[in-house]
Amino acid sequence: MAVIAVAVVVFVRRASARMTLLRAAPAAARTADPGARARRELAHVLGQRKLFQKALPGVMHAFIFWGFLVLFPTIIEAMLAIVDDGRSLPVIGQAPWFLFLVDVFATLVAVGIAIAFYIRKVQRPDRFRGSHMEEADKILIAILGIVATLLLWNATKIALGQTLHPSAEPVANALSNLFGTGQPTETLERVFVWSHVLIVLGFLAYLPKSKHLHIITAVPNVYFAKNGPSGHLEKLEIDLEGPEEDLRFGVATARDLSKKQLLDLFSCTECGRCQEVCPAWNTGKPLSPKLLIMDLRDAVAGVDPAAGEPTGEIELQPLVPNAVTDEVVWDCVTCGACMRECPVDIEHVDTIVDLRRNLVMAESRFPTEAGTMLRGVEGPNQNPWSQPASARTDWIGDIPVRVLAPGDPAPEYLFWVGCAGAFDDRAKKTTQSVARLLNAAGVDWAVLGGRERCTGDPARRMGHEYLFQMLAEQNVATFADAGITKVVATCAHCFNTLANEYPDYGATLEVVHHTELLSHLLAERKLLTTPGASGTVTYHDACYLGRHNGRFDPPRDVLGSTGLTATEMERARERSFCCGAGGARMWMEEDAGTRINDTRFAEAQGTGADTLAVACPYCFVMLDDAAKAAGSEMRVADVATLLAEALGEPTTRP
Amino acid sequence: MGATWVYAEVTPEGTLPSALELLTKARTLGGDVAAVALGPGATNAAGELGAHGATTVYASDDQVFADRPGRPAAHTLHQLIGQHTPSLILFPGSYEGRDVAGCLQALTGSTLMANVTDVAGPSRAQTEIFGGTKIVEVDLAGPEPRLVLVRPKSFPAEPSGGTAEVVMVDAVTPTGPTATIVERHAEAATGPKLEEANVVIAGGRGLGGPEPFAMLDDLAAAIGGAAVGASRAAVDAGWVPYAYQVGQTGKTVKPEVYIAAGISGALQHVVGMKGAKRIVAINKDADAPILKIADLGVVGDLFQIVPALTEEVRRRASS
Numbered sequence: 001m002a003v004i005a006v007a008v009v010v011f012v013r014r015a016s017a018r019m020t021l022l023r024a025a026p027a028a029a030r031t032a033d034p035g036a037r038a039r040r041e042l043a044h045v046l047g048q049r050k051l052f053q054k055a056l057p058g059v060m061h062a063f064i065f066w067g068f069l070v071l072f073p074t075i076i077e078a079m080l081a082i083v084d085d086g087r088s089l090p091v092i093g094q095a096p097w098f099l100f101l102v103d104v105f106a107t108l109v110a111v112g113i114a115i116a117f118y119i120r121k122v123q124r125p126d127r128f129r130g131s132h133m134e135e136a137d138k139i140l141i142a143i144l145g146i147v148a149t150l151l152l153w154n155a156t157k158i159a160l161g162q163t164l165h166p167s168a169e170p171v172a173n174a175l176s177n178l179f180g181t182g183q184p185t186e187t188l189e190r191v192f193v194w195s196h197v198l199i200v201l202g203f204l205a206y207l208p209k210s211k212h213l214h215i216i217t218a219v220p221n222v223y224f225a226k227n228g229p230s231g232h233l234e235k236l237e238i239d240l241e242g243p244e245e246d247l248r249f250g251v252a253t254a255r256d257l258s259k260k261q262l263l264d265l266f267s268c269t270e271c272g273r274c275q276e277v278c279p280a281w282n283t284g285k286p287l288s289p290k291l292l293i294m295d296l297r298d299a300v301a302g303v304d305p306a307a308g309e310p311t312g313e314i315e316l317q318p319l320v321p322n323a324v325t326d327e328v329v330w331d332c333v334t335c336g337a338c339m340r341e342c343p344v345d346i347e348h349v350d351t352i353v354d355l356r357r358n359l360v361m362a363e364s365r366f367p368t369e370a371g372t373m374l375r376g377v378e379g380p381n382q383n384p385w386s387q388p389a390s391a392r393t394d395w396i397g398d399i400p401v402r403v404l405a406p407g408d409p410a411p412e413y414l415f416w417v418g419c420a421g422a423f424d425d426r427a428k429k430t431t432q433s434v435a436r437l438l439n440a441a442g443v444d445w446a447v448l449g450g451r452e453r454c455t456g457d458p459a460r461r462m463g464h465e466y467l468f469q470m471l472a473e474q475n476v477a478t479f480a481d482a483g484i485t486k487v488v489a490t491c492a493h494c495f496n497t498l499a500n501e502y503p504d505y506g507a508t509l510e511v512v513h514h515t516e517l518l519s520h521l522l523a524e525r526k527l528l529t530t531p532g533a534s535g536t537v538t539y540h541d542a543c544y545l546g547r548h549n550g551r552f553d554p555p556r557d558v559l560g561s562t563g564l565t566a567t568e569m570e571r572a573r574e575r576s577f578c579c580g581a582g583g584a585r586m587w588m589e590e591d592a593g594t595r596i597n598d599t600r601f602a603e604a605q606g607t608g609a610d611t612l613a614v615a616c617p618y619c620f621v622m623l624d625d626a627a628k629a630a631g632s633e634m635r636v637a638d639v640a641t642l643l644a645e646a647l648g649e650p651t652t653r654p
Numbered sequence: 655m656g657a658t659w660v661y662a663e664v665t666p667e668g669t670l671p672s673a674l675e676l677l678t679k680a681r682t683l684g685g686d687v688a689a690v691a692l693g694p695g696a697t698n699a700a701g702e703l704g705a706h707g708a709t710t711v712y713a714s715d716d717q718v719f720a721d722r723p724g725r726p727a728a729h730t731l732h733q734l735i736g737q738h739t740p741s742l743i744l745f746p747g748s749y750e751g752r753d754v755a756g757c758l759q760a761l762t763g764s765t766l767m768a769n770v771t772d773v774a775g776p777s778r779a780q781t782e783i784f785g786g787t788k789i790v791e792v793d794l795a796g797p798e799p800r801l802v803l804v805r806p807k808s809f810p811a812e813p814s815g816g817t818a819e820v821v822m823v824d825a826v827t828p829t830g831p832t833a834t835i836v837e838r839h840a841e842a843a844t845g846p847k848l849e850e851a852n853v854v855i856a857g858g859r860g861l862g863g864p865e866p867f868a869m870l871d872d873l874a875a876a877i878g879g880a881a882v883g884a885s886r887a888a889v890d891a892g893w894v895p896y897a898y899q900v901g902q903t904g905k906t907v908k909p910e911v912y913i914a915a916g917i918s919g920a921l922q923h924v925v926g927m928k929g930a931k932r933i934v935a936i937n938k939d940a941d942a943p944i945l946k947i948a949d950l951g952v953v954g955d956l957f958q959i960v961p962a963l964t965e966e967v968r969r970r971a972s973s
Contacts, residue, residue, distance in 0.1 A: 361783065362783065364769070364782065364783075369902075369903035369904065370903070372902050372903065372906070372925070373902065376925075384902075385902060385921055385925045386925060387921075387925075420921075423921055424920075424921045425919075425920070425921065425943045426920075466788075587902065587903060588903065589896065589903055591896075595890070621920075621922075625887065625890075625920075628859060628887065629859075629887065629890065629891060
């Protein structure tokens with residue numbers, strides 16, 4: 001009893017340090033729609049769904065996890081057996097089906113441990129670089145010890161004839177042949193049950209300070225994860241009129257992290273799945289989402305919770321650059337690959353943006369070359385390239401287009417052209433193709449022309465929330481004035497912002513991406529193609545269309561109707577690799593390591609396709625630049641342009 | 655109010671412009687103005703500091719200030735403050751200024767306001783927030799002297815024509831662990847003064863490699879006062895350093911004449927040069943977007959056109 005009490009006290013004391021931090025942290029608004037949260041809990045925790053994104057590690061973890069769910073009662077049983085030899089749990093203690101489950105799952109846990117060691121010691125994947133390998137080894141050995149002592153304990157009980165249904169426990173039964181029926185076995189039975197309980201208790205005491213704390217924190221972390229599209233950044237309330245002490249511009253120190261952000265840190269198991277898919281890490285940059293979380297966790301662990309509320313005496317270290325460097329914060333393309341892989345639903349991107357918010361808004365500290373974009377978005381023309389607002393209709397040429405003047409009747413669809421679509425010569429071709437296709441399909445559509453302005457997305461991903469909010473409010477007012485209810489956008493970033501983020505600023509819009517609308521028009525036979533195009537095409541999923549918003553099929557459906565033969569890149573759909581432009585990286589120089597767009601383009605070239613199809617102007621510019629830099633003949637073109645060509649509409653090749 | 659002091663950064667080569675900017679501002683605040691110049695070159699700088707408004711210059715030419723960053727200057731200032739009780743000390747927002755001011759604040763326990771863009775009075779300063787979109791005025795509270803770090807080039811430097819009394823001070827060298835400067839390395843300024851040139855000649859992907867940039871250098875030399883720039887594509891390819899880059903994420907230039915050789919005219923580039931009075935584009939592709947914004951577009955092989963142009967410029971210059 002005393003041993004149990006000691007272990008529990010150690011556990012509680014160690015855990016309470018983290019609980020105090022959590023209690024003091026600002027809440028995250030993550031309680032809406034408990035049904036969706038519960039379903040996610042079932043899928044991600046009980047169903048281990050995200051773990052199975054990798055087959056062997058998924059099997060390994062599921063064996064151990066499910067094993068522990070089943071074995072939980074046996075831990076209590078062992079404790080009872082220590083207190084009073086011969087006592088067992090009521091109902092299930094001697095039930096053959098339960099004994100069978102225990103036997104099977106204890107063995108599966110052992111198999112899981114064997115797989116884990118095979119992965120760690122034989123396969124040695126690079127994703128573990130920077131993780132605490134020795135700590136993991138200790139934990140795995142402890143788990144193996146728990147199930148080994150359990151099986152051996154059960155085996156000795158069988159040997160001693162204390163079990164009513166030995167045949168229900170095939171493994172323990174086989175092991176029981178090792179033991180006789182005499183005094184030595186009785187001693188061994190005590191040794192095994194004591195070892196079992198002591199390892200379990202030691203594990204409990206070790207838990208709060210280890211990465212294995214995830215067995216507790218992952219449960220709430222998954223529950224409080226973001227509902228809905230991962231591309232949706234939460235609104236930051238900036239109250240300039242309120243008390244100065246309450247004014248927060250994102251995350252500066254450990255005390256600014258929300259409860260969810262802290263739980264993220266305490267839930268990381270250092271598995272490195274995020275690191276393995278990160279475009280920055282994969283092109284030789286300092287950012288690894290795993291190391292970011294680990295470094296923040298170590299910094300937060302250094303905050304003394306006993307110090308209580310900040311008194312002004314305690315000067316907290318800024319997280320940037322003390323825990324993570326500026327470079328790490330700016331390397332992120334916000335592609336969300338890390339979050340999509342994370343088995344415990346850590347939200348790396350949201351934390352990075354929060355760190356950026358503080359750097360940009362409180363400290364004016366960001367890569368200087370991005371300043372041109374911010375100044376352009378801010379004013380007077382309100383676009384990243386500072387082009388005159390009047391030039392927003394320059395792409396129109398001789399295409400019949402209705403430009404909405406104030407007071408005009410609202411169209412069914414507003415075509416949100418976007419700044420790139422209006423000003424960039426390559427993206428303009430996409431805009432023109434979409435315009436011709438909408439006309440051909442007889443859609444009632446119009447554009448805002450000079451009244452359109454940047455959605456604010458690049459400013460927001462840079463961390464300039466204040467500027468974003470100004471633009472969002474202005475654009476939402478324009479939509480309301482013009483009576484807009486449906487919007488079609490060609491830019492994946494505009495699409496994400498309009499669809500997911502503008503509702504936070506009062507917009508009630510139905511937003512579709514142009515590939516969705518085109519796919520719909522094809523299905524409705526409002527656009528008729530004779531699939532006459534020849535050649536091969538590979539499609540690059542834009543992060544903010546695909547992974548962040550689940551639109552994988554519409555662009556592929558549209559390509560399917562062109563007659564082009566499609567091939568897929570190895571990293572496609574949910575696992576697509578970013579072009580390098582997201583997270584406002586479009587507006588920054590990329591000096592460290594190799595270039596993300598070159599890496600992605602080389603992958604596209606590797607398919608042997610002669611056309612690389614894109615569905616976002618950022619991807620278009622980045623990958624076309626990479627094609628030119630590589631001196632490649634591979635053509636980069638938007639899905640809409642390829643469809644327009646298949647329809648026989650005259651479009652010039654870029 | 656008490657005196658306003660300016661921490662003047664000096665070197666044996668002369669006074670840094672920040673000192674003169676801060677003195678010009680300090681004159682407008684009322685009260686006496688003094689400069690504190692520490693390190694080799696300090697006494698020589700006194701004349702110029704006086705000419706910009708310092709009535710007193712506390713100076714020390716001690717080598718220790720050049721050898722050890724921050725702390726000796728902060729401790730010396732601390733002693734001077736004890737003797738003369740100034741109300742406000744302005745520091746330049748440089749590496750040295752921040753180093754000294756931070757260290758001094760730890761000694762005095764007074765207010766230190768960083769990143770200041772204007773000083774409205776002895777206890778009022780301005781700074782920018784939200785990436786420069788909002789300006790806030792800040793009250794400087796706490797015991798005097800208030801310490802203020804001012805961003806460079808916040809004020810123009812204007813001479814007052816005065817002279818200063820030079821008061822020599824002894825260096826206070828603190829005990830305890832200290833950093834020592836072991837080496838100074840001046841990075842040679844590379845790249846042209848793009849923003850100031852009347853004529854900019856920029857090369858792009860069409861040059862095909864680093865060597866043809868010599869051709870552009872020749873043309874620039876022939877024109878005289880011309881600078882050579884590049885598009886992002888040429889910089890990304892590693893042909894010329896980033897300092898050459900003209901465009902959205904590089905420099906913005908507004909020369910009289912901009913010659914774009916082998917540059918297609920992607921938006922990223924055009925943003926940085928569309929303010930040029932005259933744009934000349936040389937490109938082999940008649941559909942290149944740059945030709946749409948060019949005042950003079952030449953469709954042809956730049957490897958023939960640029961040398962011929964250089965030749966013609968030289969011929970006319972010599973005749």
